[in-house]
Amino acid sequence: MITPELAPLAKVGGLGDMVASLSKELGELGHDVRVVLPLYGHLKDKLYDWQPMPTPLAVRLGAWRELFCRVWQTTLAEGKVSIFLLEHDQLFNREGIYAGPHGDYNDNHLRFAFMNRAALDLCYACGWMPDVVHGHDWTAGFAPGYLSSTELHQPLGRAASVYTIHNLQHQGWFGRDALTVAGLPDAFFKPDHYEADGGVNLMKGAIYHATRITTVSPTYAREIQESTFGCGLNHVLKLRSADLTGVLNGIDTTEWNPATDPHIAACYDKNDLTGKAACKAALQRRFGLAEESSTPLYGVIARLYDQKGLDLLAAIMPSLMEEMSLQLVLLGAGDSGLENTFRSLAKAYPSRIGVHIGYDNALSHQIEAGSDFFIMPSRFEPCGLNQLYSMRYGTVPVVRATGGLADTVEPYIEGKGQGTGFIFKEPAAKDLFFALGRANAVYYDRPGDFQQLRLNGMMQDFSWGASARIYERVYREAVAERTRRLRAPALRETALPRVVADVG
Numbered sequence: 253m254i255t256p257e258l259a260p261l262a263k264v265g266g267l268g269d270m271v272a273s274l275s276k277e278l279g280e281l282g283h284d285v286r287v288v289l290p291l292y293g294h295l296k297d298k299l300y301d302w303q304p305m306p307t308p309l310a311v312r313l314g315a316w317r318e319l320f321c322r323v324w325q326t327t328l329a330e331g332k333v334s335i336f337l338l339e340h341d342q343l344f345n346r347e348g349i350y351a352g353p354h355g356d357y358n359d360n361h362l363r364f365a366f367m368n369r370a371a372l373d374l375c376y377a378c379g380w381m382p383d384v385v386h387g388h389d390w391t392a393g394f395a396p397g398y399l400s401s402t403e404l405h406q407p408l409g410r411a412a413s414v415y416t417i418h419n420l421q422h423q424g425w426f427g428r429d430a431l432t433v434a435g436l437p438d439a440f441f442k443p444d445h446y447e448a449d450g451g452v453n454l455m456k457g458a459i460y461h462a463t464r465i466t467t468v469s470p471t472y473a474r475e476i477q478e479s480t481f482g483c484g485l486n487h488v489l490k491l492r493s494a495d496l497t498g499v500l501n502g503i504d505t506t507e508w509n510p511a512t513d514p515h516i517a518a519c520y521d522k523n524d525l526t527g528k529a530a531c532k533a534a535l536q537r538r539f540g541l542a543e544e545s546s547t548p549l550y551g552v553i554a555r556l557y558d559q560k561g562l563d564l565l566a567a568i569m570p571s572l573m574e575e576m577s578l579q580l581v582l583l584g585a586g587d588s589g590l591e592n593t594f595r596s597l598a599k600a601y602p603s604r605i606g607v608h609i610g611y612d613n614a615l616s617h618q619i620e621a622g623s624d625f626f627i628m629p630s631r632f633e634p635c636g637l638n639q640l641y642s643m644r645y646g647t648v649p650v651v652r653a654t655g656g657l658a659d660t661v662e663p664y665i666e667g668k669g670q671g672t673g674f675i676f677k678e679p680a681a682k683d684l685f686f687a688l689g690r691a692n693a694v695y696y697d698r699p700g701d702f703q704q705l706r707l708n709g710m711m712q713d714f715s716w717g718a719s720a721r722i723y724e725r726v727y728r729e730a731v732a733e734r735t736r737r738l739r740a741p742a743l744r745e746t747a748l749p750r751v752v753a754d755v756g
């Protein structure tokens with residue numbers, strides 16, 4: 253696995269959770285999984301049970317540039333997964349993963365080319381040749397290109413590449429020199445390789461070069477082939493649709509388990525929900541809200557960016573406060589305008605709205621446990637994890653029908669107690685308002701249905717078992733395809749079906 257994030261070591265969003273839990277699950281299934289990521293500045297003082305590798309790793313980039321790094325190693329899941337951290341202070345000893353206080357780091361192409369190249373060079377250094385190199389999101393976009401160029405006639409050339417799109421919005425756009433810096437061939441600066449609009453687009457190149465592509469839910473896999481969700485790459489994805497599989501993310505059911513969660517005020521399970529009431533009271537106290545057990549409490553945990561649609565929620569908050577009896581707690585950080593809007597709302601309604609701007613893992617567990625409902629009005633949502641955590645914690649999700657939200661939340665059917673949550677279609681403030689109105693009405697007027705919805709969610713199985721099996725299948729298909737291509741000389745120079753013109 254080549255990844256910029258791995259929970260809990262380095263995590264900005266769901267990508268970190270996914271790589272950690274998929275790796276563990278594959279390890280449990282008996283695969284030899286090795287994960288490579290950079291040693292970021294915040295990890296420097298957390299290396300107590302890590303072993304440094306005895307010799308520095310030489311990483312061969314473009315223009316004969318060779319950089320050296322120290323590699324730290326440990327294992328996860330009782331030794332079933334190996335983790336390697338790449339220590340290169342000049343590139344990674346910084347506060348953020350992708351960005352600092354002034355925005356994206358301007359040498360991100362070098363930083364992540366280094367991560368990809370180092371991961372491959374580490375295989376040679378360890379004398380270990382994987383069957384599959386699995387890269388995640390734009391930062392791992394160089395690896396499929398290496399496998400079909402510099403590595404083609406090397407031992408690693410036999411490895412298939414699987415590339416997972418976690419979020420198509422972030423594609424890794426750079427100038428032409430990104431290829432030179434990485435040491436990828438100049439010939440890849442073409443529209444059917446890495447070139448797009450005169451620059452380099454790492455995700456586009458990876459989509460062309462990977463043996464197989466996955467994304468994190470079946471609905472998102474369909475959506476990204478259409479112009480509305482395709483972020484300019486829909487044509488390229490359509491071209492490769494036969495090789496694209498949507499696999500729903502699972503969750504780490506040990507980390508997210510209300511029966512054993514050490515972060516929450518009282519544990520509970522589907523047979524006895526009394527602990528959940530204690531969690532709600534603790535959450536209300538934590539945010540200084542009125543401690544009313546009978547008022548529905550809505551939770552939000554999200555990166556505060558356009559994708560998450562929380563501007564829609566902000567827009568209707570004053571009318572919600574006027575017309576409905578409910579409370580809201582929000583945990584998130586991101587866009588400073590949205591942060592300030594929610595801070596002001598908390599100031600205006602201190603006993604009914606609680607806001608914490610920042611990143612806080614323990615608090616995210618407390619919100620999942622203490623809320624009655626969870627709101628996700630996303631404009632797009634590749635998979636989404638919080639709706640899955642919510643259902644597991646008996647917290648009923650109110651979501652927009654997109655991507656993984658549409659795949660995992662079943663709509664409530666009035667009077668029948670069926671479904672697991674409330675769904676609305678259009679990304680519009682009024683649609684969210686009506687969905688919240690329906691949720692609130694069920695809470696007050698049909699308490700039996702509300703309890704049933706809660707239990708329906710708690711009975712869902714979102715563990716990794718089934719999804720890891722699908723990844724196994726994708727890996728096997730990728731290996732078979734790679735082998736077939738290597739045996740056919742005409743197909744050797746590219747790992748892909750060639751296209752003559754840029755359709756992207």
Ligand code: ADP
Pocket residue numbers: 264265266267269553554555583584585610611612613616635636637638639
């Ligand atoms: P995305 O990857 O788009 O951010 P997901 O729902 O897939 O969205 O995953 C988000 C993950 O990050 C979840 O585990 C969520 O709990 C966590 N998270 C997001 N924001 C925060 C925050 N401010 N504090 C703690 N955890 C957060």
